[in-house]
Amino acid sequence: MVSRNSTAAPRKRTRSQNDEEPSSTAKKRRLGTSENSPTTDADVADDAGAGAGADEDSKPPPATNGTLRRGRSLRAAQAGKQSLAHPKEVPAVEEKPRKQPKQAAQLAKDKKQPKKAQASVSSPKTSVYDVPDSGEDELSTATVAPRRSRPKSAAAAAAADEVQPPPPTEGDEPPKKKRGRPSKRDREAQAEAQKAAASSIEIPTAKKPKGKLAEHAELPKGILTPRKGKVGGGRPPKGVAFDSRPDDEALDSLAAESPSKSARKRRQAADDADEMAVDEGPKEEEQQASGKESGSDEEDDEVCAICSKPDSDAPNEIVFCDNCDMPVHQECYGLAEVPEGDWICRNCSQDDVTSTAHGGADQMKSSVVAREDQRPDIPNFDQHLRSAQRVLLDRCAARRRIKLRGQDEAYEKASQLVEQTIVAGEGNSMLIIGARGCGKTTLVESLITDMSKQFQNQFHVVRLGGFIHTDDKLALREIWRQLGKEMEVEDELVNKTTNYADTMASLLALLSHPSEIAETQDGVTSKSIIFVIDEFDLFATHARQTLLYNLFDIAQARKAPIAVLGLTTRIDVVESLEKRVKSRFSHRYVYLSLPKSLPAFWDVCKQGLSIDEEDMALEGVDLKLKGHDAFWEWWNGKIDSLYQTQGFKDHLESHFFSTKSVSAFLTTCILPLAALSPTAPSLQIPTVAGLSVSLEPPDSKLHLLGSLSDLDLSMLIAAARLDIVAHTDTVNFAMAYDEYTSLMGRQRVQSASSGMLALGGGARVWGRGTAGIAWERLVALGLLVPAAAGGRGTAGLGGLDAKMWKVDVALEEIPAAVKLNAVLARWCREI
């Protein structure tokens, strides 16, 4: 038997693997049927006899014990062969017999043993004989097909098997035989003890197996011990498939002492060693808790990281980095000769660190120098430029108003209304509706400026804002305060009326026409008042719209000359007014629109880059300074030529087509304008990438992904995958970490089998604590948002593990937003 092992094992290995699965399933099925329909002892024995085949069928039913032992030994021998041929298979083989008895023991204690014997006898038999037995059931015939290919060795094996009597088998293979048994017996013994202690009802059924066990009572000890010893020392080399090599131990010790082989070179002669390493690979991997991929397990598929070719010949060999196991060709990496001892790639040795630090600064300098160009010959150029910058930057930064363009009609309408109020004392109300940044405030403010020039001291302005004055009480007090300030009412009066009703009453008194109220206060005249209400729609949300009602009522009833100008972005704002408020509103509207065409847009935007002739004096530009005309001619020429350049046109168009927001465009002009200097006076919009920072807001949260570490990204991807894979919209840390570890596990298996390059830190599985930190970081960055309170009822409880979150990033967005390494990219791609 031993001799056969050594010769037939190489081929046997694959075959026995094939056999293992079907035969064991057959076993299970049979057991299952025996569970369902209880059979008698005789039945079982008969069955066993039939299953056992030709060499056993003469045995009478009472000899089931003998059958059992024989079958077991055969099976164990099989297992032993497998363990010799393929060390990794051992645990699996061990597992099956152990589980089998455990299940069976619970239901059919005494019937189990013969049944098992029969099953286990039949399976080695089927592997031995070419032609399936008639007693064999159809399940095990499935195993025949792979066997046919090698009739000779099978026949030899059969011969050996038949010749060999049971006692020698036991003597020869005692350690293997015990493989399945001890655990079962231990378990049963334990169960016995427990049952005895708990005085359970199952004692009668449990007794029989115990008695059976007692027969083998002395066997375990004597047999177990040599086996242990064998595993430790006198075991044949693992790679039975290949000629055993003496330097096997050397390889072993090398694997144990350092995670990677130092500067391994490929040689044709070393092929055998490589093969050995293949066998050793998985084991070694298991041993290393660090999770580092060792480079040794995929030598055959190792390709150069640069040219992706696997060939490795004398002048141009593949060299491995000792830190990250990156394989490269000597020529690809520029290595003249194979280095002795440890070799570390440039990436790991961090040679580039010091050089790049200096290089960056130089680059910056040189590009700044490149921007210098001719300075026009204009007197007082420096001063002209700086004053122009002052005005233009103030406009771009929204500190000076730019003129309203293309909104003349709206302006006329509003101005007429306000003028009527001031001059004729009419009460009026009007809504100014338009998108953000279209010039509502500019319109109103320039209106007021114009009016105050025309009618000095004939009106007051009260400004309210929906965001600031969040309820009517605050708004009223604010009105009172502003009027008091403008009318120079004493502070005491203002401060005295803290009561809402008092404020209202005195305000109404203040606003009402003098003739209506008998006791007119001195110093309080009936001047016109213009109310500018910003974010008008928010005032409509206040309780009962008291303020709006009163203001509109005053305006409509001509109690006092007031004009109410409401500014809002909502076109349906009137719908939100109560009926009584709506009926008092004059229903006058002014709609402002964003620029309708690109030239119109440029017309508005141009004010941020150039000053009109008529505005010069107004903006405080010194007209009399020498060279004024020449400078502005030069400057306007510059702006016009800038407008002609394609880059600038694209920039302008992108703003026009995305938002039409003038102020957004002007914001982008701030830094280029500020960067102008007499030595570098030419404007560059948009700025050259990389030179300066952009002032534009980020598009989405995705910019955050760039700042995540690999682990953060892995957790995020794992959580986002769960969205799709497990069809949940909420995840917690436990789920995401579980997904992460299983992905990581699969990844390691794949990289080990496909020979893909393990990507350094990417192959490392991080512990729960570190992953928890990563998870918290994702939360802090807002990439995970808390699921609604009460989602699964775990909100706030259960710590980090159980709290439910929603992933704010979709899986498909991740690869687009950030450059992922190959592993993470695949996780995003393959569901």
Next chain:
Amino acid sequence: MSGSLFQLPDELILTTLAQTFPCREAQIRALSTLLYPGAAPCRNLVIYGTEATGKSAITAALLTRLSDQPADDGFSLQYAVVNSAECITARHLYESVVGKVADALAWDGPPSRCETVSQLTVELAKMLKYTTRPDGFRFVLVFDGIDRQRDAPHTLLPALARLSEIIPSLTTVFIVTSPPPHFLLTSSVPHLHFPTYTKPDFISILSVSPPPALPNTTAQETADLWARFTAAVHDALARAASRTLPSFTHACTALWPRFTGPIHAGTHTAREFSKLLVAARVHFQDERLLDPGVLALALTTTTTTTTIITPTQQQQQQPKKEPNNTTTAMANAGADLAHLLPTTPRLLLLACYLASHNATKTDLTLFSTHHHGRRRRGGGLSVSGGGRGRGRPRSKHRKIARKLLGAHAFVLERMLAIFAAVRGEWESLSLSQQQQQQGEEVLLQKGDADIGMAIATLASLRLLVRVGGTAAGGDAMDCGGKWRVNVGWEVIRGLGRGVGVEVEEWLID
């Protein structure tokens, strides 16, 4: 006159600042342009970026220097920084704004109450608008971490953005992590991005302060070795797991002594970087460097760039970190917990876990002895399929293991029933496990009295939590009360093994 001309701030300020904060020169220049009264001061400014990228520190340092500058060219700047992490409520925020602005302006008015944005506007207008200031004056108000303000009304940010419309000489700066689009609800605000440091950035930041020279090594060699070492640490730890400057700095300082151990011992010289790297490879894989439990005592080694932002982070992460720390601590001390608790509470806790993690409908299968004469355990088979780290067959939509979903609430009565069902078996298990028949037996025979006590003990240790509306009132022993187990799988598994119970066998997925 001077006020009408454009002028950039003093170049000297910018260069010194750029040396203090390496790799942030572009941001410093842009920021100074946008804040300096003589340049292009804007009304609102949003500064955004992830944690520990120098947002707060650079803003504060720049403003300090700009305000210290003599006002001889007609431009003067005052500033106040309000950190939202220090303000518990919105009102707290308003009042600290008023207080800090008054301090900065040396305003001697009486302190006033300030409950709403409206009042804040009035107070600020009093100090900045109605008081006449020189032409080139500007006040910069910095709201640090305003996106993390607690109890903020939803109109807070738009309202604060309107302050500078009302008060022309005010610049408002918002420092946030990630601005949602149009979160200020005004037309275009300049946004200044502080990107994460890249690898060369990290290295050059740490190279600013190299460690003292090693024995038998020149300072230059040490600095070179330090640079290469930090790069290696970056690749091993920072990029892989924790990409922030504080954790990176901490990892470097913690690893440096171990890395240079061979140099101290004299076995290697500072030039043999690759040999040192191979020798220290184990340390580079040490995960404890990043783990909070170990980090806690060494957190003082943060650099200046992070001193201001850390409170923000801590404030944010505090509530979540707390339970995590206890959980991991308990996971480590799982065995300890088993030692500390008497047997009955331990078994009760296991029963609670089963009650929390098994569906009610499976109770009959698990615990009933009616049909089969003995209990059928769920068995590890179904559970191990969804086990941690093991591969499992994938259908189109995978089922998530129940124990990953967190604990569910259970009715106390059900848990007691489960406990009663498994008690006999488990107690004998634990007895045989412990081999201490005498003492335990006496304890166990006591009956129901100690169950109530045990539940109370578990509840007071927060291992068991009362949930539902009656959590505040009601009798704790009310059988209809709902509870939830508050310990995780690792602890329970350890606890179960401590008493000889394999908890996996009792879970049905």
